[in-house]
Amino acid sequence: MTAEIIDGKAFAAGLRAQVGEEVAALKARHGLKPGLAVVLVGEDPASQVYVRNKARQTVEVGMASFEHRLDVATPQAELLALVERLNRDPEVHGILVQLPLPDQIDTAKVLDAIDPAKDVDGFHVINAGLLATGQKAMVPCTPLGCYMLLKERIGDLSGLEAVVVGRSNIVGKPMAQLLLQANCTVTVAHSRTRDLPGVCRRADILVAAVGRPEMVRGDWVKPGATVIDVGINRIPAPERGEGKHRLVGDVAFEEAREVAGAITPVPGGVGPMTIACLLANTVTAACRAHGVDEPKALAA
Numbered sequence: 408m409t410a411e412i413i414d415g416k417a418f419a420a421g422l423r424a425q426v427g428e429e430v431a432a433l434k435a436r437h438g439l440k441p442g443l444a445v446v447l448v449g450e451d452p453a454s455q456v457y458v459r460n461k462a463r464q465t466v467e468v469g470m471a472s473f474e475h476r477l478d479v480a481t482p483q484a485e486l487l488a489l490v491e492r493l494n495r496d497p498e499v500h501g502i503l504v505q506l507p508l509p510d511q512i513d514t515a516k517v518l519d520a521i522d523p524a525k526d527v528d529g530f531h532v533i534n535a536g537l538l539a540t541g542q543k544a545m546v547p548c549t550p551l552g553c554y555m556l557l558k559e560r561i562g563d564l565s566g567l568e569a570v571v572v573g574r575s576n577i578v579g580k581p582m583a584q585l586l587l588q589a590n591c592t593v594t595v596a597h598s599r600t601r602d603l604p605g606v607c608r609r610a611d612i613l614v615a616a617v618g619r620p621e622m623v624r625g626d627w628v629k630p631g632a633t634v635i636d637v638g639i640n641r642i643p644a645p646e647r648g649e650g651k652h653r654l655v656g657d658v659a660f661e662e663a664r665e666v667a668g669a670i671t672p673v674p675g676g677v678g679p680m681t682i683a684c685l686l687a688n689t690v691t692a693a694c695r696a697h698g699v700d701e702p703k704a705l706a707a
């Protein structure tokens with residue numbers, strides 16, 4: 408079997424177009440322009456690219472973008488003061504603090520300082536709790552994007568065996584919650600799981616979010632399974648020239664595509680969905696803030 412390639416880049420483009428239509432409708436009907444504030448502390452090269460892309464795509468869909476770039480040595484108190492200002496700013500409906508943060512900053516403290524209603528990353532402990540208890544939450548963008556791709560590919564997920572490899576707060580745990588809500592039988596596996604290959608082979612839906620290049624091998628995949636690769640790993644590629652790199656996921660793509668029914672590539676799979684879902688969450692936050700019906704197509 409050769410797997411269908413799930414084109415996250417194309418799906419994300421469609422989602423951004425839908426977001427753009429919703430933004431235009433909000434302006435026309437309610438005079439409302441959703442605004443997203445993105446905060447970057449330091450000069451991590453990958454984070455700079457992500458923040459630039461977020462700001463550009465925010466403007467492209469017709470929303471207001473507010474960028475805040477702080478020095479790598481910014482004290483925590485200064486960052487918290489900025490978050491407080493953004494919490495109070497009526498033009499800002501969504502706030503995102505780009506991760507990772509420098510060592511002098513307590514990440515959990517900063518994330519929990521964001522007004523949960525403006526927490527478009529869905530990382531605030533209140534949003535994590537709302538999601539875990541099946542209530543209306545802001546859902547983290549990467550798992551939301553994975554979920555949308557799964558719904559598009561499979562339709563009804565009810566009764567399927569899902570294995571999520573990785574237990575991070577920003578991907579693994581919320582992914583497991585979304586799959587549970589869709590009535591999957593969910594296993595969260597991790598570095599201490601015994602017989603990880605055997606556990607993965609049970610999965611109709613296999614989500615890899617471990618941050619280890621090509622760890623999930625082809626013979627870990629159940630024939631016909633849908634494989635969602637969340638990993639973005641930059642590995643040396645001397646064949647491309649001295650000092651060159653290439654991107655690989657957490658799944659050994661060429662092996663897995665021979666076994667899976669469908670698989671997301673890296674790049675061009677889950678990654679582009681993350682930013683598209685951030686834009687969707689910002690529209691949702693703006694609608695909730697103004698008591699306007701939120702567009703169902705933009706949510707889980």
Ligand SMILES: Nc1nc2c(c(=O)[nH]1)N[C@@H](CN(C=O)c1ccc(C(=O)N[C@@H](CCC(=O)O)C(=O)O)cc1)CN2
Nearest residue numbers: 457504505506507528548674675676677678679681682
């Ligand atoms: N506050 C947050 N910080 C971080 C998040 C997040 O959701 N919120 N996620 C990641 C980084 N990230 C967005 O911030 C992100 C990662 C990757 C992509 C993407 O489009 N990837 C492309 C490849 C890009 C490349 O060449 O490097 C792809 O997979 O096709 C978008 C957003 C950590 N921090």
Ligand SMILES: [Mg+2]
Nearest residue numbers: 510512513514
């Ligand atoms: Mg820290």
